[in-house]
Amino acid sequence: MVQRAHSHDDVYDRQIRLWGADAQKRMMSARVLYINLTGVTCEIMKNLVLAGIAAVVCDDRPYPEAVREMPCFFFHAEEMEKAMLPESNEGAEPDAKKAKRVPASVASVIQPKVDELNPLLSGRNSIEERALASLSDDYFSQFDAIVASRLTVPEAKRISSSLQKADVGKLFIVTDTFGFDGCAQLDFGNSHTYRRELGKDKFSDLLNIEPYISMVDMLDVPLAGVKSRWDKEVPRTLVLHRLLMDYWGYCKNGKNNQMRKFASFSDEWLSTNNLTTVGESFDLTHMTEIADHPEMSPVSAVLGGILGNEVIKSLTGKGEPANNIMLFNGLDGSCRSFLLNA
Template structure:
């Protein structure tokens, strides 16, 4: 493909320019063209994944590949607006296609019903950015290595009850933002003269094996131990990730008593690793009681946050999170933390 053809392919058509007119006014034609060239992989499209898919499809990306080997259950159908009543018992990646495509007919959507763990690592190098949900940390760290070797951006997140989080690895990420500056000169009848200046910056993200550090792993947690200020919801995030690693599922109401006991045990191991005095911890004993299931409104909030970060990462417009976002399950506030850097 010649350079001229490649540039032409990245340019917006008249139909796209009309469809995306409002967001072009918001973030500019250059950002929209970068989105237009982006190929996104979404790993697992459950309640949270459906919210992410909706938002990034509407943003105007080039293609979305949905990788999910799961089957639709009655519980999943009730939480996922991309599914129909007759979807139960069928492949979820295929069942979401019709409604997903209707959101934006201009985006190419591919359903892949393979297991994410069955994919050769070379599969993951073919995307602009990968958005992962509901996978074990061992696979996540392998994917992150592949992403770093091939300049592919990565963000992952999950919702457990009313708690949610996301973690980004955008590597060495350059961005710009428009800032309004005052000239200092007063103009008659029109106030102070203003100019818009493009300000550039860079954020260096740590690889995920320096952020997701769990007990009994060959990882060095010293950099995180030395942090003077730590949001203890970070430890809640680690406990839930480790629960999935050990049990190959999320905490379930069907086994609530057993799962609560397992979560408390995991929390003790994490506190020991990070040298946290449990008697002084602000992480309530009752916190694990509200991390069961996927609460749909929380999925909508976190899905919006993750999609927003995908748009920032791909367009290089505005400052992205650096590098962990934690959604408080009690106050419903969002907190940004820099971990492992």
């Protein structure tokens, strides 16, 4: 067969047959910002880049240290471990030798790998190597969706309020996985509208997200009082996610990240948030390990697929968005959306 440049129509044929040419067109003009790569955000990025959606990666953390434990096919374990050499054993005598290496950001290392994944996006992907804190408020509103991991609550709130100011109606997801569990908090934007799918090529009128709760407001809801028709108390996975967001933020800001163990941090956090009864179901020994080594490949893959679909819904306006929490339980394979409301 003669080698020829493969066209969009050929490569995207099987998905255009699902969501239509107009949806594909919108996707191909969109750009999604990924803040802090993890297994789950890499999975979302893989799915969306393959589908023809350009990626901008914002991750100034050092490579490979920041991603050594991350189960992600972009970075090969063997390469990363080589990059860590010549230390004889992991963890030992690190500082002097690390300083010799030219520091590379995670974003700069992943850039060529993302480009290679879908050559049809050539020239449309980019990276952002500045620190998150140094980016101006209006930086965020230029993207069609933002997918973030390992954010602290203040970071998430800042991005959310800058998006609200611009009122662009764009999706903002904060997601992490931990052990068998995964959680995502989704803000589709106040002005976001969508059409429900009623059958093949049949759609509802334009609908608004109802009720709409911004990420800022979601993060301010006291979890202790949260209920729903199906949940007598706040879902355990959501509590864990928020606890870990605070714990990881604490570790990041603390000069010595092992100042306090997860167990004591968690006790205090649960009691401050009046969640001691929820916390009783946690296996803290197990959770301590998971808090420090949270990611597993298949959990990232499942949640990354689910959230990839949510981003596609937001870009195309087709399909009912998950409002506003997504909870994945890898033990039984269930995934459901949950409405977090004050």
